[in-house]
Amino acid sequence: MSEVLMNDNRLAVLDHSRLRAKAGKPGTDRGRISVRDVDIVFDTPTGSHIAVQNANLTVRPGEFVCLLGPSGCGKSTLMNSIAGFVPPTRGDVTVDGEAVTEPGPDRGMVFQQHSLFPWKTVKENVAFGPLMAGVGQNEANSVARTFLSLVGLAAFENAYPNTLSGGMQQRVGIARALANYPSVLLMDEPFGALDAQTRIMMQENLLEIWREFHNTVVFVTHDIDEAVFLSDRIVVMSASPGRIIADIKVDLPRPREQSLLTSPDFMALKRQCLDLIRKETLNAFQQQNKVG
Amino acid sequence: MDNHSNAALLTAPMEETDGSPGVEQIIRKEATMASPMAEKTSDNARLPARIWMKTIGVRYLVRIMALIVAVVLWEFASRNGFHFYINFDNIPAPSVVGTALVAELSGQEFYLHILHSLERVAIAYVLAVVVGVILGVAMGRSRWAEDIILPYIELLRPIPAVAWIPLAILMLPTEQSSIIFITFLGALFPVILNTVHGVEQTSSVLVRAARSLGASRTAILWHVVLPGAMPSIVAGLAIGMGVAWFSLLAGEIISGQYGIGYYTWNSYTLIQYPQIIIGMLTIGGLGTLCTLLVRKGCNPLLKWQAKGGRS
Numbered sequence: 051m052s053e054v055l056m057n058d059n060r061l062a063v064l065d066h067s068r069l070r071a072k073a074g075k076p077g078t079d080r081g082r083i084s085v086r087d088v089d090i091v092f093d094t095p096t097g098s099h100i101a102v103q104n105a106n107l108t109v110r111p112g113e114f115v116c117l118l119g120p121s122g123c124g125k126s127t128l129m130n131s132i133a134g135f136v137p138p139t140r141g142d143v144t145v146d147g148e149a150v151t152e153p154g155p156d157r158g159m160v161f162q163q164h165s166l167f168p169w170k171t172v173k174e175n176v177a178f179g180p181l182m183a184g185v186g187q188n189e190a191n192s193v194a195r196t197f198l199s200l201v202g203l204a205a206f207e208n209a210y211p212n213t214l215s216g217g218m219q220q221r222v223g224i225a226r227a228l229a230n231y232p233s234v235l236l237m238d239e240p241f242g243a244l245d246a247q248t249r250i251m252m253q254e255n256l257l258e259i260w261r262e263f264h265n266t267v268v269f270v271t272h273d274i275d276e277a278v279f280l281s282d283r284i285v286v287m288s289a290s291p292g293r294i295i296a297d298i299k300v301d302l303p304r305p306r307e308q309s310l311l312t313s314p315d316f317m318a319l320k321r322q323c324l325d326l327i328r329k330e331t332l333n334a335f336q337q338q339n340k341v342g
Numbered sequence: 343m344d345n346h347s348n349a350a351l352l353t354a355p356m357e358e359t360d361g362s363p364g365v366e367q368i369i370r371k372e373a374t375m376a377s378p379m380a381e382k383t384s385d386n387a388r389l390p391a392r393i394w395m396k397t398i399g400v401r402y403l404v405r406i407m408a409l410i411v412a413v414v415l416w417e418f419a420s421r422n423g424f425h426f427y428i429n430f431d432n433i434p435a436p437s438v439v440g441t442a443l444v445a446e447l448s449g450q451e452f453y454l455h456i457l458h459s460l461e462r463v464a465i466a467y468v469l470a471v472v473v474g475v476i477l478g479v480a481m482g483r484s485r486w487a488e489d490i491i492l493p494y495i496e497l498l499r500p501i502p503a504v505a506w507i508p509l510a511i512l513m514l515p516t517e518q519s520s521i522i523f524i525t526f527l528g529a530l531f532p533v534i535l536n537t538v539h540g541v542e543q544t545s546s547v548l549v550r551a552a553r554s555l556g557a558s559r560t561a562i563l564w565h566v567v568l569p570g571a572m573p574s575i576v577a578g579l580a581i582g583m584g585v586a587w588f589s590l591l592a593g594e595i596i597s598g599q600y601g602i603g604y605y606t607w608n609s610y611t612l613i614q615y616p617q618i619i620i621g622m623l624t625i626g627g628l629g630t631l632c633t634l635l636v637r638k639g640c641n642p643l644l645k646w647q648a649k650g651g652r653s
């Protein structure tokens with residue numbers, strides 16, 4: 051797949067100048083995320099459940115940050131508060147200085163799976179955001195084509211999502227989120243349901259796209275390799291209650307390719323993350339045992 | 343990409359009599375990565391006749407044979423006055439019914455009956471669909487609407503169409519409107535309940551996706567909720583059509599002159615046995631036909647479910 055992608059200079063299509071001008075220049079001046087003293091508490095039948103506790107996080111414009119942590123530690127919850135789906139119980143979340151109160155097209159979302167509209171063709175899915183923004187049908191279609199070429203799926207514009215493989219569906223999902231020229235891209239384990247082979251391809255692909263766009267990316271994953279490979283910074287979370295326990299800078303050179311996965315620098319960083327997570331997970335287990 | 347990356351699921355559009363997807367056959371086609379353009383639906387659209395005969399053809403043959411066997415047994419039982427708990431003494435044989443049917447078909451009266459019934463069903467059904475879908479969506483979307491409307495549905499739904507006749511006569515101005523009301527009620531409940539069911543199954547991920555793409559509440563209703571509920575709504579529309587026809591039969595008890603239900607009841611009063619059976623079979627046939635039309639008519643709304651793409 052990457053061969054096809056390299057050859058067809060599809061990144062050139064990104065100079066979709068008018069829309070881009072409208073969006074400002076993502077990555078340079080837009081897309082600063084600030085999470086301050088955030089607690090998120092859910093009321094459940096068995097009492098209140100602290101999903102996120104005292105989270106503090108600042109993401110610079112154009113930064114690629116991974117939220118890493120075991121399942122159930124509150125990664126999605128924290129991300130959903132940035133997306134505007136879950137209001138923080140305490141503290142505040144701002145994007146470019148504005149308090150987040152509801153979801154909006156400036157923060158594109160990519161979900162784990164099954165998030166394309168099955169009754170819309172691939173093109174209609176991608177054109178949906180621009181249409182909602184009030185762009186005319188023709189222009190929305192042309193934006194959709196642009197972004198489908200970007201993810202290498204131009205030939206599938208008239209296919210329905212259920213005829214595509216999981217990896218292709220996720221690429222459409224990325225194209226759809228980008229079609230609004232969001233300043234922030236929020237991705238919740240977008241490759242979590244893919245097989246290892248496809249996942250690596252998708253990661254390379256995403257980095258290529260991001261290099262052009264350079265918007266802020268918050269990427270949730272529980273896969274350490276994925277986090278190290280993709281990000282500028284890894285924010286590690288631990289479970290019950292969900293807290294940010296570490297903030298690791300990833301100084302690996304870009305552009306990154308698959309070969310990086312076996313380099314000593316990569317290994318060292320990975321070990322550092324592993325140790326931290328292991329320590330914290332053990333702590334959490336001990337606490338649970340004391341309670342239980 | 344993985345092996346599946348370019349495998350397209352293509353569904354061959356085959357004869358689909360009863361609308362059951364079980365008859366359909368899904369063909370997997372592997373296309374090469376280098377040529378995604380090769381994925382066209384058209385080149386696989388038809389099955390070879392040989393395979394068709396072996397699969398679908400045989401099944402139709404069995405279905406037709408099953409019906410023929412029943413007709414032959416019935417003919418035999420009627421002619422010989424079969425009487426062993428079930429009594430065929432007074433039941434006209436299929437051949438007799440057939441002769442009577444030919445006579446009816448060559449007159450004008452019979453068609454007038456059918457036309458009147460068709461008109462009533464059409465009016466009642468359209469009303470039921472409009473009211474049913476609106477109420478169903480409201481109930482599916484709003485807890486208030488559901489709490490207010492649901493008790494009525496629970497209470498009224500089990501009441502059979504026949505039981506509405508006295509009230510329908512008392513409440514409505516004309517005989518025609520009474521019959522239409524009874525037919526309408528029959529069709530209404532399945533449409534409402536299926537719509538509610540479909541709307542309540544709206545995927546929360548899709549709603550989130552739509553919201554993060556800037557969709558308003560109205561846009562979410564049009565682009566996410568309704569299309570998502572459509573398979574269930576269509577099922578409700580098909581069931582509603584069937585129920586409309588058998589409610590019509592009850593409603594036309596009070597018809598003074600025309601209607602296939604009236605025809606059937608009247609034949610019963612006049613002890614015209616072959617005509618009773620003709621009336622019954624006509625209602626059954628028309629009901630099935632209309633249900634089929636509803637399913638076929640709604641197919642374009644559901645083409646995303648199985649097809650490989652737009653051609």
Ligand SMILES: Nc1ncnc2c1ncn2[C@@H]1O[C@H](COP(=O)(O)OP(=O)(O)O)[C@@H](O)[C@H]1O
Nearest residue numbers: 092094099101120121122123124125126127128
């Ligand atoms: N809407 C909710 N209501 C109640 N509890 C929730 C809700 N959403 C998440 N949780 C709980 O919060 C915790 C963190 O969930 P989540 O953020 O989805 O974790 P992660 O994404 O890291 O796997 C889990 O224990 C989960 O059960």
Ligand SMILES: [Mg+2]
Nearest residue numbers: 125126127238
């Ligand atoms: Mg999660």
